[in-house]
Amino acid sequence: MKTASKIYMALAFVFLFAPIVIMLVFSFNDAKSLSVFSGFSLKWYRELFRDEQTLTSVKNTLILAFSASVISTVMGTAAAVGIDKIRSKWYRTAIDTVTNIPMVNPDIITGISLMLMFVFIGRLFGASTSLNFATMLIAHITFCLPYVILQVLPKLAQADKALPEAARDLGCSPGRAFFKVQLPEILPGILTGLIMAFTLSLDDFVISYFTAGNGFQTLPIRIYGMTKKTVTPKMYALATIIFFAVLILLMLSNLAEKDESRPKKKHRNKK
Amino acid sequence: MKKSANTAVREKASVMQRMLSAPYTVWAMLFILVPLVFIAYYAFTDDNFNFTFDNISRFFNAISEITAADGSVTKVRTYILIFRRSVRLAVISTLICFLLGYPIAYIISRMKPKTQKTMITIIMIPMWMNFLIRTYAWMTILQDTGILNTFLGRLGIGPFHIIGTQSAVVIGMVYDYLPYMILPVYSVMAKLDVKLIEAAYDLGCNSLGVLRRVIFPLTVPGVISGITMVLIPSVSTFYISQKLGSGKFFLIGDAIEGQYIANNLHFAAAIAFIMMVVLLAAMAVLRRCADAKYKGVHT
Numbered sequence: 001m002k003t004a005s006k007i008y009m010a011l012a013f014v015f016l017f018a019p020i021v022i023m024l025v026f027s028f029n030d031a032k033s034l035s036v037f038s039g040f041s042l043k044w045y046r047e048l049f050r051d052e053q054t055l056t057s058v059k060n061t062l063i064l065a066f067s068a069s070v071i072s073t074v075m076g077t078a079a080a081v082g083i084d085k086i087r088s089k090w091y092r093t094a095i096d097t098v099t100n101i102p103m104v105n106p107d108i109i110t111g112i113s114l115m116l117m118f119v120f121i122g123r124l125f126g127a128s129t130s131l132n133f134a135t136m137l138i139a140h141i142t143f144c145l146p147y148v149i150l151q152v153l154p155k156l157a158q159a160d161k162a163l164p165e166a167a168r169d170l171g172c173s174p175g176r177a178f179f180k181v182q183l184p185e186i187l188p189g190i191l192t193g194l195i196m197a198f199t200l201s202l203d204d205f206v207i208s209y210f211t212a213g214n215g216f217q218t219l220p221i222r223i224y225g226m227t228k229k230t231v232t233p234k235m236y237a238l239a240t241i242i243f244f245a246v247l248i249l250l251m252l253s254n255l256a257e258k259d260e261s262r263p264k265k266k267h268r269n270k271k
Numbered sequence: 272m273k274k275s276a277n278t279a280v281r282e283k284a285s286v287m288q289r290m291l292s293a294p295y296t297v298w299a300m301l302f303i304l305v306p307l308v309f310i311a312y313y314a315f316t317d318d319n320f321n322f323t324f325d326n327i328s329r330f331f332n333a334i335s336e337i338t339a340a341d342g343s344v345t346k347v348r349t350y351i352l353i354f355r356r357s358v359r360l361a362v363i364s365t366l367i368c369f370l371l372g373y374p375i376a377y378i379i380s381r382m383k384p385k386t387q388k389t390m391i392t393i394i395m396i397p398m399w400m401n402f403l404i405r406t407y408a409w410m411t412i413l414q415d416t417g418i419l420n421t422f423l424g425r426l427g428i429g430p431f432h433i434i435g436t437q438s439a440v441v442i443g444m445v446y447d448y449l450p451y452m453i454l455p456v457y458s459v460m461a462k463l464d465v466k467l468i469e470a471a472y473d474l475g476c477n478s479l480g481v482l483r484r485v486i487f488p489l490t491v492p493g494v495i496s497g498i499t500m501v502l503i504p505s506v507s508t509f510y511i512s513q514k515l516g517s518g519k520f521f522l523i524g525d526a527i528e529g530q531y532i533a534n535n536l537h538f539a540a541a542i543a544f545i546m547m548v549v550l551l552a553a554m555a556v557l558r559r560c561a562d563a564k565y566k567g568v569h570t
Contacts, residue, residue, distance in 0.1 A: 005378045009390075012375050015446070016397050019408035022418060034411040035418050075295055082292025085285055095292070098299045101307070104499070106507035106550070108524055112543045113306030116313050116536060142302040145295065174287060205403055205510075210531065223403045227514065231407060239404045246399040250392060 020243060027236035034233065044237040054238065057222035061202060064133075064218060068140035069197035075141070076148030076197075077190050081182075083149070084156040099146045107143075111210030114139045118211065132213035139211040140201045147200060148193035155189030195253060310547070313540030326541035350526060350542065354549075357523040360437060361505035364444035365452075368501045369494065371445070372452035376493075377486070379453075380460035391457065398450045403510060409443050410434065410514050435517035443511040444501075451500035459493030460486075495561050499554060507546065 030039035048054065086092045102110055115131070122130020159182065167177040183190075205220035212221055226235055317323045335349040379390045397405065412418050413433040420430040433439050463486065471485045487494075509524030521529075523546055530539035 005374075008374060009378055012371070013393065016394065016449070019405050019412060019446070020397060020400060022412060023404070023408050035414070035416060035421055075298065078291040079295030080292075082289050082295070085289045086292070095296065095299075098303055101303050104503070104554070105547070106503050106524075108507045108509065108527055109310070109543055109547050110306075112527065112531070112539060113310045114302065115531075116309040116540060117302075117306045119536065120309060138302060142298070145298070149295075178288075199399065203399070203401060205401070220401055220403060223401060224510070227403060227407050235404065235407070239400065239408075242404075243396075243400060246396065250396065250399070254392070 020239075023236040023239045024243065026233050027240045029233055032232060034231075034236075044233040047232070048234050048237045048241075051234065053217070054219070054222055054226075057217045057219045060216055061219040064136060064140060064216075065198050065201040067137055068144055068201040069194055071137075072141045072144035072197050073148050073190060073194045076145045076193060077152050077186075079145070080149050080152035080156055080186075081178075084153060099149055101146075102143045103146050107204075107206035108210075110143060111139070111207040114142070114207070115210040131211055133216045135211050135213065136208060136216060136218075139207050140204065143204070143207055144197035144200055147196045148190075151193035151196065152186055152189045155186040159185040199249075307547075310540050310544050313537050314544040315541075316537060318537065326538050327545070329538060330541055330545055350523075353521050353526050354523050354546075356520060357506050360440055360444065360520075360522070361502055364441050364448065364505045365498055365501045367441065367445050368449050368452040369497065372449055372497065373456055373494070376453050376456040376460050379457055380463070387461065391454070394450050394453055402447050405447060406443050406511050406514050409439075409446060413439050413442070413515065434515065435519055437516065437520055439515040440512050440520060440522075443515040444505045444508065447508075447511065448501040448504055451504075452497040455496040455500060456490060456493040459490045463489055491561055491564075495557065498557065502553075503550060506550065 025037065026034055027044055028040050028042070029037050030041040030043070083092070083095055086095070114135070118130050118135045163185070164177045164181045167181045168174065172180065203220065205224060208218050208221055209224065212218065217225075223235065223238075314326055315322060315324070317325060330350045331348065333349045334346050336344050336346055338344050375394075379387055382390065414420070415430060415432060415434065417434070419433070424430060433442075467485055467489070468481055471481045476484065506522075507524045508522060509528045512518075512520050512522045512525055518525075523542065527539050527542050527546075530536075530542065
């Protein structure tokens with residue numbers, strides 16, 4: 001039984017990583033072929049770094065992901081703090097249901113619905129194109145917000161309710177009590193939310209596709225355009241770079257988690 | 272006296288904190304709820320925004336002719352055909368994801384805690400790669416002269432014609448969404464009380480019985496969210512079918528995208544509206560069934 005499950009897991013990992021390994025290998029291929037390896041070369045990487053359009057789209061993606069994740073984290077954290085205090089049951093249920101919508105709805109519906117609204121409003125103002133960086137940013141903030149809120153809410157529920165009150169009794173202003181006492185307690189949730197929002201925004205194609213203006217191209221949209229024609233290993237080089245960036249990010253966030261768990265333990269011991 | 276003053280201050284602070292959710296509430300109304308109303312609005316209006324059922328009835332009644340190899344012509348309801356095909360392929364993919372993913376989640380949950388974490392991280396890595404690139408990579412693997420057929424050819428098998436078939440589309444969906452099945456099932460499985468399994472064995476249950484009567488019922492909530500997370504993106508996908516199906520098998524997502532590109536926003540909205548209604552109904556039925564069958568298990 002044990003060997004059987006080991007073999008099964010091995011096969012599963014082969015399936016999950018086959019395309020990635022193939023991309024890694026063929027990004028170094030000397031020839032243009034994506035199935036026959038004829039020799040090692042870095043020429044596709046060189047070509048990638050000469051491709052202005054792709055480089056711009058990488059820059060755009062980072063700008064968008066950074067703005068969307070920061071804004072949605074600030075707004076989402078504030079929202080979670082407020083939602084946590086809501087006592088009316090139906091109001092809480094209503095807010096939870098609405099928050100769930102962008103996560104349950106297919107991306108294509110979220111994308112289409114926002115696009116229709118933007119186009120409609122654009123028409124009211126007589127604009128010929130109503131999709132631009134701002135509409136994309138709004139869309140990204142919208143689909144990131146629920147993830148941030150759902151990361152922060154459980155941390156608020158776990159947090160010690162007496163601590164902020166004690167801080168208030170000892171003469172802290174509400175703001176000070178929040179930033180000095182409550183915020184450090186929910187910070188891990190906020191950070192996880194921020195990272196999730198950033199990666200979701202970075203990777204999103206469908207919603208961006210429907211809400212993007214002509215002038216602002218993100219990397220996934222650029223990749224979509226590239227794969228409409230025959231693809232050169234240049235795109236594999238790009239995939240390889242993304243893969244290692246992801247790997248490094250994952251390792252860093254694992255390290256950060258370990259650092260985080262240490263002071264938490266200390267805190268518990270003190271209690 | 273002082274105490275009541277303090278309570279008043281606390282009340283005020285609490286009201287202030289509740290106000291913090293106001294920007295989000297406004298945002299959610301403007302950018303989550305109102306856009307959904309716009310889908311319905313566009314679906315039921317024509318280009319001049321006059322009320323009409325035309326878009327909806329076009330979905331149900333549009334007819335196209337399919338010429339078979341022998342020259343015979345059959346008439347089919349275009350969008351009903353596409354919709355059925357989407358549902359069929361998505362259900363098949365979801366089923367395969369469940370059959371492949373459930374054992375994986377189970378095996379991982381029986382490993383040492385530290386290994387479990389590593390395994391889950393490894394399974395998540397492909398999810399972090401852009402799905403367009405992953406799907407494209409499968410296209411090159413499955414091609415007639417691709418790596419799979421080259422490899423099989425060396426072994427003296429094949430070649431198989433996979434690309435451009437519905438199987439290729441299913442392979443792409445399973446590959447892209449398998450982690451979405453493994454992760455929720457695993458998260459429920461990891462919290463499972465081992466004592467219950469041991470008790471079942473002690474009471475004379477065999478492994479199959481334990482799986483069927485103890486483990487599976489307890490993991491139903493994870494399975495339900497797994498099914499939801501695989502089914503919804505596979506029903507609505509529009510890239511996988513274009514690449515791996517060579518554009519021969521239009522899915523409902525392709526139909527929406529096609530109408531969007533052709534700037535038929537009202538008809539695109541109508542298709543999206545119908546898809547949304549069907550999905551909502553399907554999810555409600557799924558949850559109701561699970562609740563009825565495994566009452567008390569669902570949390």
